[in-house]
Amino acid sequence: MSALNSAVVAVTQRIRARSETDRAAYLERLKAAAEDGPVRTSLSCTNLAHAFAAAPDGDKARLKGLQKANVGIVSAYNDMLSAHQPLERFPGLLKQAVREAGGTAQFAGGVPAMCDGVTQGQPGMELSLFSRDVIAMATGVALSHNTFDGGLCLGVCDKIVPGLLIGALHFGHLPFIFVPAGPMTSGMPNDEKARIRALYAEGRVGRDALLESEAQSYHGPGTCTFYGTANSNQMLMEVMGLHLPGAAFVNPNTPLRDALTIAAGHRITQLTAHGDEYTPVGRVIDERAIVNGIVGLLATGGSTNHTIHLVAIARAAGLHIDWSDFDTLSRVVPLLTRIYPNGQADINHFHAAGGMGFLVRELLDAGLLHEDVLTVSGEGLRAYAREPMLADGGVAWGEAPARSGDAQVVRPVADPFDTDGGLRVLDGNLGRAVMKTSAVHPDHRRIEGPARVFDDQQAVLAAFRAGALEGDFVCVVRGQGPRANGMPELHKLTPELGVLQSRGQRVALVTDGRMSGASGKVPAAIHLHPEWVRGGAIGRIREGDWITLDADAGRLDVDVPEAEWAARESAPPDTTVQHGIGRDMFAGFRSMAGSAETGAISFSPATDNEGAS
Template sequence: MPLNPTIEAVTQRIIERSKARRTTYLDRMRRAAEDGPRRAHLTCGNQAHAYAAMGDAKDALVAEKAPNLGIITAYNDMLSAHQPFKDYPDKIKAAVAKVGATAQVSGGVPAMCDGVTQGQVGMELSLFSRDVIALAAGVGLSHNTYDAAVYLGVCDKIVPGLIIAAGTFGYIPGVFIPAGPMTSGLPNDEKAKVRQQFATGEVGREELMKAEMASYHGPGTCTFYGTANSNQMLMEFMGLHMPGASFVNPGTPLREALTEEAAKTAVGLSALGNNYTPVCDVLDEKAFVNGMVGLMATGGSTNLVLHLPAMARAAGVDVALEDFADLSAAVPLMAKVYPNGLADVNHFHAAGGLAYMIGELLDAGLLHDDVKTVAGHGLSHYTLEPEILNGGFHYREGPKTSENEKILRPASNPFQPEGGLKQLEGNLGHGMMKVSAVAPERHVIEAPARVFDDQHAVKAAFQRGEFTTDTVVVVRFQGPAANGMPELHSLTPTLAVLQDRGLKVALVTDGRMSGASGKVPSAIHVAPEALHGGLLAKVQDGDIIRVDADKGTLDVLTEGVESRQAATPDLSNNAFGVGRELFEVFRANVGPSTAGAGVVV
């Protein structure tokens, strides 16, 4: 199948837009690669420090003939998704020893859980943690003793931060190793129902806690299709995972085999192996287009619209919001995974998963096959499925049909002809909406505004019974420069209750919602943010706002808003507490959300 004209046009546009930046980037990477394995440039004293604790591996390291693998790990046992990484370094060292290589833990990076910080002050550090992760990984890799790297990370800001680091050290080959999703627990729709019942006082905290614990119950990623699982999808579509690695549960024989295979693969990709493939060659313009196509086809996380431009810049590629908009119009929505449906990622994987979807999109001309990946040249490697057969690890041909078309459909018969994310633009600025879970009759909301400067005030107004008519809830001064752009996902049960009462409700904010944003239409990431001249700062209660996901518009219809004095927020409380003091330099220097809200790129 020839390449879809829109895919081709967007790709060429990105190539042209990126030409100067990408050329400079690749020149730097080529010069770094020409110096050969990094350890050759260390003094004997440098090397002695690096190898002092390596025991029997010292001789191999000194000889410089065996590849040395750097492990960047985001392990902690507070995140269920990262808890399995505890034993990965030992497993990776044992795996590479079988092929005559060595491995060292190069460094650890922070990994916070947005599920723990939702609605809490700590969420104001969440987005900035991406840049901290990139910096921390850079510190680890700066020791210059590694011929290749593996990156252990899964969740929301961790994978984007690690990609920024991997791109910065793009002359070093790298493989991303996931840990997989937890097994299915309480269905996500049942959990959401209990949350709404708690918001209205129908059930108490004991019932709510029971439901939450039954949903989040073991090691692995949360099973809904939010940012963490969207990250895993992205790594396959961009060729940085082993094929089929994303959604295999922790602690299973296949999960163990995939981890071993990834470690061995990373060794083979080094300049001391037979297939030198630096990350800079994997992370090209076509890879990022493939990633955006996967995002649209799966109805993935809104957060990746922030992360992908920042990730791309680290590899010398300029991705713009117009690219997301055009790709969304060309790529069909093929999956329904909660909150876009009742299934979780385990059900999606069982129905055919990413192997089936990638095969369908390749056949439809909606993906670039001619890309380099850690599995070899060609994205078609990712239509294969891993298996353990007769005690050995193998790949077999992936599924050609969906096992459940209520969850996963062919590209020729999708759930909807366009992707799951929609760009919005109007006099209120530029925003976006995850429409895959929003009923078509709610794509257009026109109603009076209720304006708030924080999410807690919205909940208080709800408890006082103040929402009795159709309403556009405006929550402003939530942008990256104001307070770090926290997710406002804890508003979802409140707004869903109003919607279920028959009201037309929408959210408009310069903050974020969860990557699992659900059935309430939410215009998010609005830029310019209110603090930096956005019209949201001039909106008042009663102004008529129209959110139109069909036409892609976001406007205040009341006349004279532009001539008003902008509201002046009191942000003094955002400057301290729970570590916020440490991040003033980030708030002062962060870029706009339209460019990825980056600090280090």
């Protein structure tokens, strides 16, 4: 085992110290729940009869006996999301696999799964962030029957995996394996897709050309192949030890994908209290696993959405992290991949060039990941430096490639794309924000200019179409935080701002909202808090104010005389009435949500000043 990097040690220790009280209380709850014994023994005969009334006779006999593991399947299947459509077949495969291992499995419940790709720029996007919390609660409802000894979580995309994991951690005395579906096969090259989007934004091609381009890019079952939040989720489940090794990026509906799914069904029974390797998820996810997740995110240039989701996941396990932890680690973790939007390759190219096995081994050998962690593999994280292959009708694991198959896609620690992880925390008189720098050219990491102030992204797009966005400027889009409107992604702005940057204008975005997991080349200070509706300084910005965004220095400031700045009112907008597309049902979520840096959690709110160490 390599000596751990001193920054990894320091961040791990400060998370442990910061979390001492809450983590101890969490582990005590796990211990108490585990000591109650196999859960079904506490149910009455009436309870039990209801729980297995519809089970096949063989399963019913095992459930009556109370001596075999019963596994709950929680799935985000629907057939509109390409990433989740393959999950339709998984429950049958998993039930049979669990039977083969001597247990039973029941479909415990489904959770909602919405697609940010469909709702991007639409009113439905305002439900997106809080769908994570709905999924967490729906997972809790699915498991509330208290008849399960473990769980299999089926999900892939943006808010779904974090929601499933948060829900699972509230049943942290049970083991869980996360079972992915894999990415779709490669379609139109990403640079060509981006080119056509830019042409459409400029009015140089029509909607028919744009739609054909998008249809060739998103063309079949599986995860979208760019490296956004969905594929960042899969990377995280690997480096946090919740997948079987190498499961993340195997294409759907292939023999190896099915074999990995079946192997997960076999494996989960061994991890329950009825097996001989009891491995509760609440102990798998500790401060070391969370640090490993942050390191993996940084090394791959992953989604900025996880500066929110990882915080919420950690809190569900009694752990407290904040953006300072990301920032500290970003300065020592090298960037090892170039996957769109951080390059031109897609996730299939990454997988073929060495994938997760190569990446994990490089990071372990450099002392950047904790190796001595619990994982569902039954070994430490070194097991994830291997890759799966078909063998004798099942799965075997061999060592990952010793060298990158394509140095333009993935590189060793000794020859990184960049010496840091490409994420910066920005502080200043405008508040606190994060910026993804891994896809931003160094010449664009410091932008200063007059503010152009907008209250939603549609106003920005209208100004672009009217030719009103001229010269250098900082685009301020406010009123987009969790309590304002659910913090929708503002990815719809990416093509237009990218066009202006390509014309030679120096532009940047400052917002209390989110960008997509596919945030790209335009510098963007996002997740700014305090947000406008909570009196944040973003509400004091006026048209023409001089703003400086400096990623290298970690600053975000507006240059206004101090007395004038102090005298300005923020005047937040009225957000009490939001109707249409179900938004009115989420008023309670918005009113309870914490800040982005505390995970924007709606059912366990946190104060804005927590954690900013």
